[in-house]
Every structure is written in structure tokens, then in C-alpha cells.
Amino acid sequence: MKLIDLFAGGGGLSEGFRIDGFDFICHIEKETSSCDTLRLRNIYYYLKKNNKLELYNDYLNKKISFNDLLNFVPENVISDVLNLEINDDNMGYIFNFIDDRIDGKSLDGIIGGPPCQAYSTIGRGKNKLKKEKDERIYLYEYYVEILEKYQPKFFIFENVKGLLSFKDYKDKLLLPIILKAFKDANYIVNYKVINSENYGVSQRRERLFLVGFRNDFYLNNDFFNNLETYKSSAPTINELFSDLPELMAGESKDEYSKSIADSVYTREFRDANSDFLTQHFSRPNKENDLKIYKLISEAKKQGINLKYNELPDELITHKNTKSFLDRYKALDGNSVSHTIVAHISKDGHYYIHPDSNQNRSISVREAARIQGFPDNYYFETSRTSAFKQIGNAVPPKLSRKMALTILDIFNNVAEN
Template structure:
């Protein structure tokens, strides 16, 4: 049975909302702040966060701290397993009981153990152990998250993860979380949202779970789509695997949105990137590219029509960037620049490999090297210099050249090591995406800064919740919260707070 103290903690928070206070957020596993930016833009107050990656924590502090003292405290990397809610409140000197400080508890829990794309890597690291993903300690962090629910007594909860968390070795983790939260006095629901349906120039499916304290007497809802796009082949089958263990009669799972064709078209890659500076130094002057830093700024491209999306990225409140912008660093991979230039839009690695082999054959002919001399050192050296080494049968999606007229494919944290999944559509530039372009595809505004060098910035961007998607979820939640708080009869509120 839930205690009177629990009811009192929650109803006092309701009174604060009715008095005009902004809902205060504690975010766990915050990363650099994609979810936080969405929440802040929707009118929530960022009260505290926990992030184990030092550079991601520094980015969060860099972008959201109101003063130097707060920035220093927020830049400290913390582990949610080792740091309790009480520890955090004391460390940040928030000056109140832990149950009274936060109205919203949010988390983008690490997805590596849940994502199918990450399970093979975990299996490799474990020496081929088939179910290594089950033993990854990150897979149990959702249970630690539930400890924070008990300790902070939030009015609402947001969890974001990959859809594969619905089928974690045959176990539907969100369903379990909902059951626990209902026992703790919440109404909970979950669904899959696609970022492209909410103005993000990227087809990115994510699981969202929302829970609201039953004191508020309202069911969780999810935002309606604002944009339409036909999903590429493969998304439906991928969804079906994730949804395999969602019971047909589940009262917690909400049907996946099917946007109406009458909505505006999803934001395309060209609309997202077309006004950003051209980058050619990687092949015209590699030394200049090596000297460039993520923080170095270049003026926006002139003479291009500014899309509504690009205008938003330049003028996002609190993150404006009107004259120039940073993040123009790219990987130096000279072997592959000619291949990038020859790839057509939408082409993937098998096509790239075929292009490389054709270029190699022409070069053999020009040099007078007989193609049948397999053991020729000159032939072997040329092959290594011109042809990527990956087997097309094993890596069909390793490379991809973006289609300028459609949203991008999903950005992942792996872009911190390899950006070949997002080759720029402009063949004249013959390169993979820059840090700022990756940030644009993820819907980070141009004034958002990333701590660390290129690889760290890429990793933070790939790990993040797209801010525009987060904003849509947050706006819907705030509407539900404020409406429920206003509708709650005063007599009931007083009796519950007594």
C-alpha cells in the first residue's frame, strides 16, 4: 500500500505546478543533452542530471548551466549506480528533501545491450558467448532507474530507448517497467515513435515510455505526427521483430502512429544541410583539415535558399547562431574520396566496392599490369591503395550515400568511429558528414556546443535523443500534466496533501 507521505510528496508538487512553477527535471544517463534540450524548450526546468561520460557531462553543463558554479557541478561525471538520488541532492546543494526536489524523472538508458546492432559486438567481446548481451550490466540499469523513482517520487516519468528493448531475448522490458510503476502508483504506457514524423531529418525509431502519477487521474498520451514520410523497406520487418513479445491485448502498449499523407513532407537531407559551408580541405589541403578543431567557425554558405528547418536550426531560442557556425571537421580517408564522388544517391557498400574494383581495373590497364598476375607485388599494393577490404556479403550496409531528397538513415553512436554510414550527397565534396552536419541531422541547433574532439562529438550526437522529437514528447506531457493539475478538485487536493 502506498503511504500517506508518498501522496503528500506528489500533491505538494501538483500545488507548485498550479501556482505557475515549471516542472523540474532530473535526467539520468543524460548524454550531451538531446532529451534535455527538448524538455527545456517545452517549458521544463532542468534541475539536475547524471551522466557517466565525462565529455558528455561537460557538453550538458556547457549548454544548460546558468552560471559558472552550476556549470562546474553539472560537468562532473557521475555513475547512476554509485550515485544515489540523495547523494546528488547533497552534492548539488539543492537544499530540500529528495522527494520534494524533482517533478519529472527522465532517462535515455544505454541501449547497447538492447539494440540488435550492438548484441553482435557484445558477443564478440565475450568470446562468442551467444547471450552476452543479457549479462551486460547496462541491461540492468532500468532496475536502478526504478530505485530513483522510489527515492524522488516524481509526478511523471520519461524513458527512451531502442525498440529492441521490447524483445530483450524474449523479454518485454517496458512491460515489466510499467507493471512495477503501476504498483508504485503510476499510470504507464509505451509506444514506438519515429523522429521523421516530428520534423527531424532522420528516420529514427525509438521506444518511449511515459508514466504519470495516478494522483493526477490522467492517462499518458503521445504526440501526433506533424510530418509524413514513406518508411524504407525493412522497417516494418524490423518492427515486427521488436514487437514480437508485445501482447495483442496489452493495455499499456499504444498503437504506432501512421501519419496522414496530408501532413507536410518530412524534412529532407538537403533541407537540413544545404546552407552549411562546403568542405573540400580534406582532399585539397589535408594539412588544413588536420589543424581544424570542432570549435573552429566558418560562415554559412551564401546564395542558397534557406529552408524552414535550417532557419530553425539557426534561430532556436537560447542557441542562436546567425553569422557562422562550428563543427566543420571530417575524417581523412583519401583512398575512398574518389569512390564517394562516383557513388549515386542511396548507394551502399556493395556498389561502392564495385566502383572501387572498376577503378582498380582501369588503373591496372593504365600501368600495364596484367590483371591475371595475382601474386604481383605491384598489383597487391595497388589493390590495397584503391579497394576497401570489407566483404560486401558481410557488410552490405557499411557505407551509404545520403539521398538529398529524403530524410537520413539513423545516426548511431558508431559514427564516433566510422561515418561511412552517412556519405554526403554532394559528389563534389566527396566525403562523409561533418560534426555539424551530423548534429543538424539529429536536430541539434547550430548554437549547441560539443565538448571534446571530433570522435567524441560524433559519439555524443549519435547517442542523443533528437531534440525535436524530445520536444514533441515533452510538450504533450506538459499539456497532460498542467491540464490534469488544473482539473483536480481543490477539495481532493487539500485532503491528499493533509
């Protein structure tokens, strides 16, 4: 089944669909660092298929440069990544790019969702006056435009659950308008808020998924009911981090603390062909923040979510002590994480490591594991961009189960 990924980000949704039965025509994404990550992931799968992963590991070990790596890869391996913003000015180019890659064949599916910040409940009051001019609100129209042109068999559209209650500048609920646009484009659509924790992801992450099938298909299988057959429990944070070496703030380590044989809870994240650990580095922090981190994480062990205004006076530096009182938050080692969001790219105050002895915010690799990315997934090109890509991603462990559900449905159609 031939797919395109719109608003692809760092590739979390794509990663789940990189299995037999699916083939990507293209990934379209405006952020350059995310596109670099997508290209590198394409290279990983090419080298894996051709039994040359030692070259990928050499790149991760900084033995060769990215340009050196490209010498071993055909150009078409990375040419499906289009680094371009989806907007009015670029739609003609985007259509031509897709047409060239489809080469007269039909498109089977579209996955992806436009940036979610416009629909979020956070800052909604502040953003109210900008609605008429905020182009992010209406990015779904490009999604519909592409659906109308290529008429794929299905699509998966992901966004924050705030879309359920979001109103446009005319004070009308936007979701019914989006649903009507999909219906007018010839799709039968169902939607549901999915919590990733129920699908093996160590994170309470609720996101809205709209799944549509072209209305000329007779599908007696409901996507979301089928998806529930793939539910599974998630490891706790302590279990998830159990083979990652201890770090202090500002440190980095590249070797696991346990062998893969001893990594009961985390073997699925590990690469059996490599013991090299990447991107397990943490931010350096100011002394005042480290003192706060220690208090917050120790209180969390006692089941207490210590508020900012409850800190010792000498540690309180913000004038605002009446709102945003949970601006510092520790993970619960005996449970799953709260939602990882893109703000983690700005600071780690909301993601303090559960081990107060390490006294830091979580590393890039720890954040990636919480999202369900395998350890061989490498995020380009900086710590900040890596955190942003992770925070914006659909957990690959969830998207893999969505991909399997799509295959189940179409296999059932073929049998009938």
C-alpha cells in the same frame, strides 16, 4: 516543474525541456566530455537570460578559454551536472546529491534512458553469452529505484526499439519485466515506437519511448495521442545543408554560405545574433575510401545503393565480401537521413555526403542538424566525442514536442 535527467548524454533530451515550465535539478552522466557539453549548455542559457551571449560567442571563437568564461558565471550554473556512473557503489552519493538540490521540495519528472547498446538487435547473437554479466541490461533498475524514492509526477524513458524483443539471461522478454517494475513503483505506463521524421527531424529514427504518470493522477489525456498534434514535415538533406559551405575531406569552415535572411529552410537552426559557424569540419580520409565515397554517392543519385562487393576489385580491401555489404552508404539529398548512431564517431563510411563533388563524410555540424540540434549547440571536447554525443542523442526537436505535450497534459489537469 522540477526535473532530473538520468543517463543524460550530451543533452539532446534535456534540450527540448529547456523551456518555461521546467527547471532542471540535475543532469547525471558518466562520460566526462558529455558533462562538459552539458555545463557549457547551462552557461549558454545563463548568458542568454542575462543578455551576455557575446561571451559565449567569444568562447566559440576561441577568444577566451573555458576557465575565462567561468569567471562570468556563478558556480551554481554548472554545479547541477554530476559526472558519475549510476551503479551500486554510487547510488548513495547520487541520492544525497539530488536531496541537496531538491532541498525538501518535490520532484516533478525524470527523463532519460540507459545506454541502448545492450538491447540493440545489432550484435545480439554475439552478446547472448554475456547477458548474465552485462550490467547495462539492468540499468533500468536504478531508474526504478530513483522513481520509488522521489515519486515524481511523470517520467520519460527512451531506448532502442530492440527492447521490444530483447530477452534476459533467463530467456524471458525484458520489456514486460520493466513495465511491471514501473507499475510496482506506482506508475501507469504506455509505450510506443516513435519515428523522429514525423516530428520535423530530417532523419528516419525509430526509438521506443515509455511514458509513465504516477497512478494517483487522473489523466484523461493520452500522451502519445497528444504528441501527434505536434507532427510536422522535415526538410530534405539538401534543404537542411543549403546554407552550409562546401567542404572537402579534412577541411573546416566557420562562415555560412547564405545570410540568415536567405536561409529559408534552416533559419530555425541559426542564431540571429551571430553569423559564426561552429564545428563544420569533416574527417580526413584515405585515398581508397575517397574513391569509394565518390562511387557510392554518385550511385545514390541514380537511386542505387551500391554494395561493397559491387565495387571495382582494386578498391576492395576487406576479406569479408559476404556480409556487411552496406558498410558504405551515402545520404539521399532529396530525402531525410537514415539513422545517425554512435558508430559515426569511429568512421563516416555510413554517412557519405550526398554531393559527390565534396566527396567526404558529413561534418559534425551536419550530423548535429540531422539530429535537430541548433547551430549554437557546441559539443565538447573533440570531434570523436562530438560525433558520439550526437549519435546517442534524442533529437531536441522531438524532445521539445514531448515537453510541450507534458505541459498540455498537466495544464489540462489543473483546469479540471
